[in-house]
Amino acid sequence: MTEMMTPAMRQYYEAKQAYPDTLIFFRMGDFYESFGEDAKTIAKELEITLTARGKDRKGERMPLAGIPHHAIDTYLPRLINKGYKVAICEQLENPKQAKGVVKRGVVRVVTPGTAIDSSMFSDASNNYLMAVAGREVGKSGKSGEKEMEFGISFLDISTGEFLTTQFTDSENFDKLLSELARMHPAECILPPSLYGNSELTGRLREQTIVQEFTPEVFGIEDAGEKLKTHFGVATLEGMGCEKLEFAVYSAWAALEYAKTTQMRDLSHINTLRTYSNTEFMVLDSITLRNLEIVKNVRDEGDENSLYRTLNCTKTPMGNRTLKKWLLKPLLSVEKINLRLNAVEELAEDSLLRYDIRDWLSDVRDIERLVGRIVYGNASARDLVALKKSLDVVPPLRDSLLEKARFEMLKEIAEGLASFSELEELAEMIEIAIVDEPPISVREGGMIKPGYSAELDEFRDISSNSKQWIAAFQQKERERSGIKSLKVGYNKVFGYYIEVTHANSSQVPEDYIRKQTMANAERFFTPELKEKESLILTANEKAVALEYEIFAEITRTLSARSRELQETAERIGTLDVLASLAEAAENNNYTRPQLTEDCKILIRDGRHPVVESTVSGGFVPNDTEMDCKENQFLLVTGPNMAGKSTYMRQTALVAIMAQVGSFVPASYASVGIIDQVFTRIGAFDDLASGQSTFMVEMVELANILNNASPKSLVLLDEIGRGTSTYDGYSIAKAVVEFLHNRGKVGVRALFATHYHQLTALEEKLKRLKNYHIAVKEDGHELVFLRKIVSGATDRSYGIHVARLAGVPEKVIGRANEILKELERENVLEEAEESENGKKRKSKATARYTQMLLFDPGSGSGSSEKAKGLSPVEAALKKVNPDEMTPIEALNKLHELKRLLG
Numbered sequence: 055m056t057e058m059m060t061p062a063m064r065q066y067y068e069a070k071q072a073y074p075d076t077l078i079f080f081r082m083g084d085f086y087e088s089f090g091e092d093a094k095t096i097a098k099e100l101e102i103t104l105t106a107r108g109k110d111r112k113g114e115r116m117p118l119a120g121i122p123h124h125a126i127d128t129y130l131p132r133l134i135n136k137g138y139k140v141a142i143c144e145q146l147e148n149p150k151q152a153k154g155v156v157k158r159g160v161v162r163v164v165t166p167g168t169a170i171d172s173s174m175f176s177d178a179s180n181n182y183l184m185a186v187a188g189r190e191v192g193k194s195g196k197s198g199e200k201e202m203e204f205g206i207s208f209l210d211i212s213t214g215e216f217l218t219t220q221f222t223d224s225e226n227f228d229k230l231l232s233e234l235a236r237m238h239p240a241e242c243i244l245p246p247s248l249y250g251n252s253e254l255t256g257r258l259r260e261q262t263i264v265q266e267f268t269p270e271v272f273g274i275e276d277a278g279e280k281l282k283t284h285f286g287v288a289t290l291e292g293m294g295c296e297k298l299e300f301a302v303y304s305a306w307a308a309l310e311y312a313k314t315t316q317m318r319d320l321s322h323i324n325t326l327r328t329y330s331n332t333e334f335m336v337l338d339s340i341t342l343r344n345l346e347i348v349k350n351v352r353d354e355g356d357e358n359s360l361y362r363t364l365n366c367t368k369t370p371m372g373n374r375t376l377k378k379w380l381l382k383p384l385l386s387v388e389k390i391n392l393r394l395n396a397v398e399e400l401a402e403d404s405l406l407r408y409d410i411r412d413w414l415s416d417v418r419d420i421e422r423l424v425g426r427i428v429y430g431n432a433s434a435r436d437l438v439a440l441k442k443s444l445d446v447v448p449p450l451r452d453s454l455l456e457k458a459r460f461e462m463l464k465e466i467a468e469g470l471a472s473f474s475e476l477e478e479l480a481e482m483i484e485i486a487i488v489d490e491p492p493i494s495v496r497e498g499g500m501i502k503p504g505y506s507a508e509l510d511e512f513r514d515i516s517s518n519s520k521q522w523i524a525a526f527q528q529k530e531r532e533r534s535g536i537k538s539l540k541v542g543y544n545k546v547f548g549y550y551i552e553v554t555h556a557n558s559s560q561v562p563e564d565y566i567r568k569q570t571m572a573n574a575e576r577f578f579t580p581e582l583k584e585k586e587s588l589i590l591t592a593n594e595k596a597v598a599l600e601y602e603i604f605a606e607i608t609r610t611l612s613a614r615s616r617e618l619q620e621t622a623e624r625i626g627t628l629d630v631l632a633s634l635a636e637a638a639e640n641n642n643y644t645r646p647q648l649t650e651d652c653k654i655l656i657r658d659g660r661h662p663v664v665e666s667t668v669s670g671g672f673v674p675n676d677t678e679m680d681c682k683e684n685q686f687l688l689v690t691g692p693n694m695a696g697k698s699t700y701m702r703q704t705a706l707v708a709i710m711a712q713v714g715s716f717v718p719a720s721y722a723s724v725g726i727i728d729q730v731f732t733r734i735g736a737f738d739d740l741a742s743g744q745s746t747f748m749v750e751m752v753e754l755a756n757i758l759n760n761a762s763p764k765s766l767v768l769l770d771e772i773g774r775g776t777s778t779y780d781g782y783s784i785a786k787a788v789v790e791f792l793h794n795r796g797k798v799g800v801r802a803l804f805a806t807h808y809h810q811l812t813a814l815e816e817k818l819k820r821l822k823n824y825h826i827a828v829k830e831d832g833h834e835l836v837f838l839r840k841i842v843s844g845a846t847d848r849s850y851g852i853h854v855a856r857l858a859g860v861p862e863k864v865i866g867r868a869n870e871i872l873k874e875l876e877r878e879n880v881l882e883e884a885e886e887s888e889n890g891k892k893r894k895s896k897a898t899a900r901y902t903q904m905l906l907f908d909p910g911s912g913s914g915s916s917e918k919a920k921g922l923s924p925v926e927a928a929l930k931k932v933n934p935d936e937m938t939p940i941e942a943l944n945k946l947h948e949l950k951r952l953l954g
């Protein structure tokens with residue numbers, strides 16, 4: 055069968071065999087071709103024509119689909135974004151010089167988590183590859199649940215950022231999934247042992263593309279050694295993960311996956327940072343969504359997110375850093391204050407801030423530029439962009455060195471100053487590369503004249519050639535007497551002398567015929583031939599020399615990739631600090647206080663996003679929470695009054711404060727929160743087959759099981775998805791549970807339409823009722839948006855229905871029904887209380903009788919011991935909450951009378 059195959063097809067099958075789970079882009083001349091099943095997939099996904107050619111291994115027509123090689127930047131991202139892996143099989147030698155079939159080989163495998171080209175990214179966000187290692191480590195004492203030990207690593211090949219962590223997790227992978235939601239990796243790799251856990255892969259697949267990776271890489275004993283070799287260090291202690299077995303496994307797996315797919319130098323990945331989940335406030339995926347921290351719920355874009363509101367960054371590094379800070383608010387008061395000091399300084403010194411932001415607007419994505427330079431796929435334009443970005447650093451640094459008062463800005467300035475070669479590197483690019491170089495690095499035109507004498511000489515030859523040709527043409531015209539004689543050039547035949555047929559008799563004898571055209575004849579002379587070879591080789595040599603110079607510059611830059619990346623990181627941090635200061639100024643925020651206690655005190659708090667969207671002006675509100683009377687706030691109020699907004703703004707102010715941002719309030723003091731839990735709104739999780747109510751209960755269970763005294767819980771309308779009685783019962787039990795949990799309970803805001811719950815204020819001492827005020831103005835309901843203490847007893851749902859445009863007829867009828875229901879309810883309540891009284895009096899009677907006529911029974915003896923009369927004892931026994939003493943006495947007299 056193989057005899058039928060052309061040598062090129064044999065190469066294709068070899069590539070396919072080596073990379074069976076990828077689509078192969080097989081370079082043939084100016085096209086990347088794909089064959090067989092790959093071709094069918096590619097044609098379908100890219101909507102390109104599927105043809106057939108030659109024979110496959112079975113001797114059948116071979117499906118074929120191809121794209122022009124220059125269009126790869128357009129087509130490849132479309133496949134990668136759909137989760138495909140693509141192996142690029144290039145021609146490894148110049149086809150013109152090849153003896154026999156051109157050598158080909160796979161030069162790179164592009165996968166979602168290992169993309170590096172800017173065309174693959176829709177924005178400046180990080181593009182992480184995630185690797186997970188781990189195993190079950192037994193059962194936890196309390197619940198007998200399985201526990202997992204996980205090591206996870208995140209690698210962004212485009213910027214060189216590399217992070218790792220290790221933690222113990224529940225059998226539901228809660229922490230792992232929270233990290234996944236926070237970091238949003240494009241791809242996740244697992245060893246077979248975890249890949250086989252369908253529950254785990256199922257949960258991961260909801261958020262990312264999951265791949266299995268070979269066992270030889272995961273969990274190998276010398277993973278640590280291999281990492282050390284890569285980083286050129288003797289120990290991983292300095293990186294913080296020497297003793298974290300699974301963190302090390304996952305880090306090596308990520309790096310090895312990157313190496314095997316990229317097949318080139320990855321020296322820009324020059325450090326690994328170990329982080330711990332205990333350093334950050336936990337915002338799980340549900341809370342991130344409910345509070346719209348980085349994405350909105352509507353279309354998953356960033357409009358109306360906290361991130362968008364605060365984002366005044368100027369650089370891609372700043373943009374990415376801001377997102378990271380928002381996803382990981384800090385827990386350490388000290389660290390938060392470092393950030394706040396810097397933000398305050400930049401907020402107050404508007405001149406310095408203005409200058410910094412002005413300089414930063416000229417900075418490009420240094421991290422990704424350096425990534426491409428090390429990687430070997432940078433263009434001369436990338437070098438110019440890097441140079442322009444580096445030019446900004448000296449004035450920025452000097453200004454900070456002179457003016458910065460607080461630690462963080464000073465550190466940034468000193469860090470920038472420590473990179474002493476920065477100016478030299480910028481200058482190296484400045485003197486070598488032209489201001490507007492071409493895209494391609496293989497066609498010349500990149501290097502400035504004067505940079506290399508040798509290059510200038512080659513260039514002289516080719517540029518002088520124009521004059522030489524003109525002079526040659528003139529000379530030949532004169533010699534032959536043919537006025538229309540022309541010297542021309544084309545790619546196939548090189549230089550030629552063209553003479554029309556009409557003048558053919560005048561052609562000199564030493565002309566050698568080259569080509570016959572319809573109207574003319576083309577010739578050359580030995581002199582022209584010699585000049586041609588000189589010009590062409592000079593050109594070729596110039597282009598080759600230019601590439602060599604360019605490569606030399608990129609090598610010098612690569613050797614400084616670490617310092618360049620540190621510079622980029624410092625610029626990112628400075629950008630975020632200046633951006634937070636800018637947002638604080640623009641939106642009238644204030645600096646929050648952070649404390650270690652459990653108080654939250656916010657004066658005139660606003661919702662950072664809603665405040666810019668409401669037309670009539672946002673009404674600020676106070677929040678006061680502590681572990682005493684105000685630990686649990688029960689918020690009632692009509693529909694649309696602003697309950698959810700109020701609850702969310704409280705959490706958002708706290709999150710912003712812990713991020714190190716100023717906050718929308720006139721005063722705010724926040725006792726550090728370890729995790730914000732939210733249960734808000736109804737999201738059907740149809741994909742996982744769960745009903746709205748089930749989703750609600752699953753989220754609720756998570757909160758009840760995991761909230762700590764340092765957490766903040768927001769609950770909106772718990773129990774709405776089921777029958778009123780079930781819902782009310784669950785809501786009440788939840789309030790009691792959270793209020794009483796541990797010794798101090800959990801700080802919680804609870805919005806509800808179950809007004810009966812407000813009666814709990816009398817029973818639960820740390821619970822406080824609040825409601826959002828409204829005013830009735832005739833038929834109109836006026837929303838005052840003000841939170842006031844105390845409960846409300848009306849929902850005004852029908853008013854809201856009218857506002858929403860429900861037809862008047864329906865509104866009128868609804869009001870009638872409501873009145874009827876209220877009347878019936880009054881009657882029912884009266885009847886209930888009458889029945890209640892009857893029951894109580896019966897019970898009282900029975901009990902009193904027992905005590906009067908059989909004083910030894912019940913627990914009367916102890917009362918006797920305290921010197922109480924049986925009647926007094928009976929009175930004490932009657933639940934004082936249910937009957938006043940007078941009522942009980944009356945009943946007793948009545949009882950005696952009856953008994954004669």
Ligand SMILES: Nc1ncnc2c1ncn2[C@@H]1O[C@H](COP(=O)(O)OP(=O)(O)OP(=O)(O)O)[C@@H](O)[C@H]1O
Pocket residue numbers: 664668671672673674675691692693694695696697698699700839
């Ligand atoms: N403090 C405020 N100042 C001005 N407008 C506000 C304020 N709070 C809320 N709003 C406006 O009221 C709208 C409704 O608020 P929200 O969704 O918080 O009400 P709700 O009481 O939770 O309603 P429901 O009970 O129907 O869920 C918001 O979208 C916003 O436009």
